[in-house]
Amino acid sequence: MAQAYDKLESTTSRLQMADDLAVFFKTVPPGLIRNVVYLLQGILVPEHHGIQLGIGDKLCEQALSKVSGKTIKQIEAAYRKIGDLGQVAETALSVKTQKSLGGGSLTVEKVYDNLYKLATVSGEGSQDQKISLLAELFSQASPTEAKTIARFVTGRLRLGVAESTIMDALSVAKIGDKTHKDVLERAFNLTSDLGQVAETWFNQGLDAVSQITPQPFNPIRPALAERLPSAKDIIERLGKCSVEAKYDGFRLQVHKYGKTVRVYSRRQEDMTAMFPDIVKATLDQLNADEAILEGEAIGYNSATGQFVPFQETIQRKRKHGVAKYAEKIPLKLFVFELLYADGTDWTVRPYVERQAELARRIIAGPILAQAETKIIEKPEELENLFDKLVGEGLEGIMAKDLHAPYSAGARKFAWIKLKRSYSSKLADSLDVVIIGFYYGKGKRTEFGFGGLLSAIYDPNEDRFRSIAKIGTGFSEQQMADFSELLQKDALKQKPNNVDCLIEPDVWVKPRHVITVIADEITRSPVHTCAWSDKEGLALRFPRIKGFVRTDKSATDATTESEVLELYEMQRQR
Numbered sequence: 001m002a003q004a005y006d007k008l009e010s011t012t013s014r015l016q017m018a019d020d021l022a023v024f025f026k027t028v029p030p031g032l033i034r035n036v037v038y039l040l041q042g043i044l045v046p047e048h049h050g051i052q053l054g055i056g057d058k059l060c061e062q063a064l065s066k067v068s069g070k071t072i073k074q075i076e077a078a079y080r081k082i083g084d085l086g087q088v089a090e091t092a093l094s095v096k097t098q099k100s101l102g103g104g105s106l107t108v109e110k111v112y113d114n115l116y117k118l119a120t121v122s123g124e125g126s127q128d129q130k131i132s133l134l135a136e137l138f139s140q141a142s143p144t145e146a147k148t149i150a151r152f153v154t155g156r157l158r159l160g161v162a163e164s165t166i167m168d169a170l171s172v173a174k175i176g177d178k179t180h181k182d183v184l185e186r187a188f189n190l191t192s193d194l195g196q197v198a199e200t201w202f203n204q205g206l207d208a209v210s211q212i213t214p215q216p217f218n219p220i221r222p223a224l225a226e227r228l229p230s231a232k233d234i235i236e237r238l239g240k241c242s243v244e245a246k247y248d249g250f251r252l253q254v255h256k257y258g259k260t261v262r263v264y265s266r267r268q269e270d271m272t273a274m275f276p277d278i279v280k281a282t283l284d285q286l287n288a289d290e291a292i293l294e295g296e297a298i299g300y301n302s303a304t305g306q307f308v309p310f311q312e313t314i315q316r317k318r319k320h321g322v323a324k325y326a327e328k329i330p331l332k333l334f335v336f337e338l339l340y341a342d343g344t345d346w347t348v349r350p351y352v353e354r355q356a357e358l359a360r361r362i363i364a365g366p367i368l369a370q371a372e373t374k375i376i377e378k379p380e381e382l383e384n385l386f387d388k389l390v391g392e393g394l395e396g397i398m399a400k401d402l403h404a405p406y407s408a409g410a411r412k413f414a415w416i417k418l419k420r421s422y423s424s425k426l427a428d429s430l431d432v433v434i435i436g437f438y439y440g441k442g443k444r445t446e447f448g449f450g451g452l453l454s455a456i457y458d459p460n461e462d463r464f465r466s467i468a469k470i471g472t473g474f475s476e477q478q479m480a481d482f483s484e485l486l487q488k489d490a491l492k493q494k495p496n497n498v499d500c501l502i503e504p505d506v507w508v509k510p511r512h513v514i515t516v517i518a519d520e521i522t523r524s525p526v527h528t529c530a531w532s533d534k535e536g537l538a539l540r541f542p543r544i545k546g547f548v549r550t551d552k553s554a555t556d557a558t559t560e561s562e563v564l565e566l567y568e569m570q571r572q573r
């Protein structure tokens with residue numbers, strides 16, 4: 001497995017990666033495939049289980065010191081010099097001076113078991129236990145294995161292999177080609193559990209995978225919306241359609257099973273503890289024993305009834321002071337989807353049927369309400385509704401195809417968004433990934449932060465390509481916060497899943513997403529987004545909106561093809 005990681009890390013071609021991975025998968029015993037897939041994703045269990053490894057560099061250094069016979073100081077010095085704990089581990093353990101604690105060669109089961117324990121021990125003495133668990137692995141590891149383990153536990157593997165690459169490889173390993181990749185993808189989108197899908201595929205085959213349906217407490221990956229430049233384009237595309245208010249809050253998926261309710265974010269994190277109000281409302285206002293709903297939560301002012309801006313609503317995403325903020329910023333949940341209810345998979349049914357069923361299932365009350373919708377046939381009607389809703393402070397509209405199923409995990413024209421435009425030319429904001437930062441000059445040096453280098457995502461190649469340097473519009477607080485946040489993810493060199501021609505002062509692991517608005521998209525000789533013929537695309541006068549979008553992961557960022565679409569829309573205007 002360590003060799004497989006090595007091979008994957010040394011290639012940037014997604015096709016090559018899928019081929020190498022398929023060869024590797026063929027060697028994995030069926031009973032191990034599930035955990036092997038998780039480890040390749042850089043996780044131990046799916047995100048929604050809420051178990052995270054996340055150990056600091058210090059703990060890893062201590063474990064290394066324990067087995068290599070080197071002092072902590074020596075390990076730290078090597079780390080400062082090399083900048084990669086993986087390589088430090090590799091070198092330190094290639095000249096092991098202490099005798100192996102356990103002996104025998106390391107197995108995937110052993111690695112997985114120890115890491116799982118490491119992630120779940122707590123309470124008194126847990127630090128020492130963690131060090132021992134990790135030291136035990138190092139003591140049995142070959143230098144290459146130690147490198148991989150050190151990178152894994154400190155979160156420094158490259159992003160983890162893209163899910164779609166893993167699915168390609170799973171398909172090839174079992175049947176020799178990618179014919180059934182769509183079936184795997186569908187199952188993954190409905191369960192958010194690639195390990196489970198892999199196991200079912202390997203051990204039970206195609207029929208079993210195609211029979212996977214939504215289950216309470218397995219979050220479904222969200223359907224995404226396309227953009228079109230105008231009401232006219234939308235009606236041309238969809239004909240008669242449903243137009244819903246687009247609320248500017250955050251998306252939640254609510255699962256109910258008997259008396260238990262769990263709430264998930266759009267990236268499948270379990271957020272139940274943050275929203276006792278939504279949990280209670282679901283028990284009171286949902287007429288179903290089992291159900292999966294999706295909606296947008298938005299804060300409102302309890303005195304005036306008006307919606308509050310996104311920056312205020314987002315304060316409800318917090319670990320501490322939950323009760324106080326629930327009172328300060330009460331939420332409404334505008335439900336726009338019913339995905340599952342009492343044994344029936346609604347994702348496959350047409351929009352109109354899902355909506356009708358949703359209406360039957362929601363009981364009127366203070367928090368849950370069905371999103372406002374209207375059936376529209378003419379562009380002028382759509383424009384009027386858009387103006388009315390924007391006038392009421394909403395973000396815009398979502399037009400929905402009356403006949404489409406729910407497109408879990410995919411961006412389709414089943415949903416088309418039209419937003420209030422922030423500037424004359426660019427129809428939408430972009431969600432970009434931070435790939436580096438600058439120290440800045442003058443006053444900014446005191447914060448150790450002077451600007452960001454940002455990128456969009458190309459899911460086909462699994463690469464991040466630069467699109468903008470953002471040097472203005474930061475408050476002092478933001479500069480201090482960025483500086484603190486990004487130092488933690490600093491890398492010595494450009495990550496190998498990034499395409500970029502410019503050098504920031506510090507590279508960072510592509511993981512944090514920010515929303516930016518800009519005046520327009522221009523051609524650029526330095527940015528690599530949509531690179532062709534010695535030119536790419538860049539944002540002109542980019543400015544940040546808010547802070548890091550904790551509800552989005554790097555692979556949820558605006559994609560390269562979306563930027564091309566926006567560029568085309570801008571030209572048409």
Ligand code: AMP
Nearest residue numbers: 225244245246247250251296336371398
């Ligand atoms: P965007 O983030 O701009 O791509 O817009 C998509 C997001 O809009 C979804 O992920 C939801 O969080 C949010 N949203 C707000 N109102 C609706 C609605 N009526 N239907 C679907 N999504 C909505």
